[in-house]
Amino acid sequence: MKTLELNDLLHIHQENELWFANNERSVFVSTRAFGTMQRDLIENIGIDRMKTFFFKYGYQLGVEDAQEVAKRDSLSLLEKIEYGPIIHALKGHAKSSITEKEFEVEENEIKSFRFKGIWENSYEAEQHLKNFGMSHGPVCYTLTGYATGYITGVVGVNVFFKELQCQGQGDPCCVWEGRLVSEWKEEAEEFFSYSKELPILKELEQTNEKLMQEKNNLALVSKTYNEMTNELIKGNNIDSILNIVHKQNHLSIVVEDSRQNIIASKGINLEDFESSRVSFSEIPDKKQCHSKVDIFSFEKGISLKTPIYLLGKIVGYCSFLYERGRTPKYEVDSMILGRLASICSLLFLKEKTEVESLEQVKGHFLEEIMSGKYTQQEIMRKADYIQLDLSDHYHIVALTYKFLNKCDEKEFTLHKKTFEMVSAYFREIENLNVIIGQRPDTLILLITENQVTQQNMEKMIRTLVAFLKKETKHALFLAGISSQNSNILEAGVAMEEACSAVRLSSRDEPITFFSDLGMLGILINDQNEQAIRKMIRDQLGVLYENLDKNKLEWIETLYHFLEQGGNLEQTAESLALSKSGLRYRLNKITDLLDRDLRDPQRQFQLMMALKALKIVEHERIKKIQAE
Incomplete structure (x- = not known):
C-alpha cells in the first residue's frame, strides 16, 4: 500500500488499484465532464432545479469533510472552521481564502458568525463561461453548498453561504459571505428555496393535478358558454342567458350599459346594488384575476367586473357579486364572466343592427312622404x-x-x-x-x-x-x-x-x-327668388358682386355689427377682433357701400339683405369657404 500525504488534512492512497481519500473511495472527474453534466441538467430540468441539485451535492461534500475534521479533538473550533477553505482548495474546487471573520461563542453556543472570503479560479464558474457565456447572477452553487454544509457540520448550527460577486458574471473573482441563517433574515429565503424544492416526480404529480383541474375548469366554462350560445341562437333575451349563468354558479349578476344604467340582473335586489355601488373601490392586487377583469370591494363583499366591447368601444359592463364570506373562484369565474361579456356583445350587436335597420326604414319613409x-x-x-x-x-x-x-x-x-x-x-x-x-x-x-x-x-x-x-x-x-x-x-x-x-x-x-326669419321667411320661395337676389344686389352693391373669401369676411363683419345693434365692443368680441381692427373694417365697408351704417332704416334693409344672402346663396357661400 502506497500513501501520498498532501498535508495533515487530506490523505490519498491507492489500494487494489482503487483510489481512497481519507479512507473514502473516490473517483477523479474532469471539470469538463462536470461542465457537460451542468449543461445537460440546465437543458433538461432548468436552471432553478439545477441550482438545487448542485447546492445539495456541494452541501453533502461539505458535511462529509466536516465529519472528518470533527474527529480531530486537538483542533479548536476556529481552527476547524479555517481548515474548510484549505480542504476545499486541496480538492481542486477553487483557490479559497478568508478575508474577514467575526466569531463569538458563549457557553458553547454560537452567538454570532460572519465570515467573508474569495474563491479564485472556480471550476464551476469556468465551465459555465465555456458552456453558456456570461451569467446574469452567481453560478457557483456546489461551492456555496460545500461551504454551507461544512460550516454547519462543524459549528452544529444552520449557516448559509452566498456569493456576493462571481467570476461567472464577469467579476475578477468570486466573493462569498457566510452567516447564521437567523442573521440573513429575508435573504435566507434563498436557502430555504433550495431546501424546499420538490422532487421532479412530486412536482409532475402536482402539475398533473393542476392540469386536471384546469381541464375540468375549461370543461365547465365551455359547457356554460355553449348553453349561453344556444340561448342566443334561439333568439332568447338576456334574462334567459343570465338564468343559465346563475344556475351554474349561484352568483348575483348585473349587466350595465356604458353609462352604468342597469340593463339586466339576476339574484340581487337592485335597490341594494344601487346603494352599495357608491362604495365600490378597486383592489390594487389583481394577479389572480383575468387581465380584463377588475376586482372591487364594497361593504357587503367583492365584485368582479369586465367591460363589454362592441366594434372596439366599451358599450357596457358585466359583474359578478360575492357576498362577504364567500371566496371567489377567480380563474373559473373570470373566464365565465368574459364569455358572458362576449355573449352580451353579440346581443348588443343584434340590437344595434335591428335599430339601425328600423332607423333606415323610417328615414326612407320620410323621403317618400316628402316626395x-x-x-x-x-x-x-x-x-x-x-x-x-x-x-x-x-x-x-x-x-x-x-x-x-x-x-x-x-x-x-x-x-x-x-x-x-x-x-x-x-x-x-x-x-x-x-x-x-x-x-x-x-x-x-x-x-x-x-x-x-x-x-x-x-x-x-x-x-x-x-x-x-x-x-x-x-x-x-x-x-x-x-x-x-x-x-x-x-x-x-x-x-x-x-x-x-x-x-x-x-x-x-x-x-x-x-x-x-319674419317676413323674409315668407318672401323667399322659388317664385320670387330673382326679386330677392335683386334686393340683395341693391343693398349690398359691390360686396355682392364677384363673391370671394375676402368679401365674405366683410359681409360676416357687417352681419355681426348689425346683429349686435351697432355695439363695437360686443361685435369685436364675437369676431375676436380688436376695436381698431373692427373700425378699419367698418370704415372700409362704409366706403364700399357709400351708406351710413348708423341709420336705423338702412340697418334694417341691410340685415334683411344679409339674411336673404345666407339663405339663397347658401351653397355658393359654402363652396367659396371650402376653396
Missing part, C-alpha cells in the same frame, strides 16, 4: 307600423354639422357618428319616436307635438346640440326648426323652412326658428 308619393291616408296607415301618429302637429328640424378644423377623421365618419348619436339620444335619453332622414352634412328630424310641445321644442334641441358638442368636440352643430305644421303632406315645405332657418344659425346662436 309626395303617398296620400294622407296611406301615410297614416304606414306610420302605424312604426308606432307613430302623424295626424298631430309636427315640426321639422334640420341639423347640420361640420368639422371646425382639419381633422384625421373623415366626413363620412362624422356623418355616421352623428346619425348614431342622434338616434341613441332620442331612443335612450329622451325616449321619443323620431323619424330621422339624411342629407349631405344634414339630418332631417320629424318630431310630433304629442311627444314634445312647441314650448319644449327649443329646450330639447338645445340639449341635443349640447350633447353632440360634448361627444364630438371638434365639430360644429347647428339646427333650424320649422314652423308648426298639421298637414303631413306639407312635410316637404316644412323641411325647406328648417333648412332656411339653419342657414342663419351660428356658433354664438346655434338654433334658429323659421319664425325668427
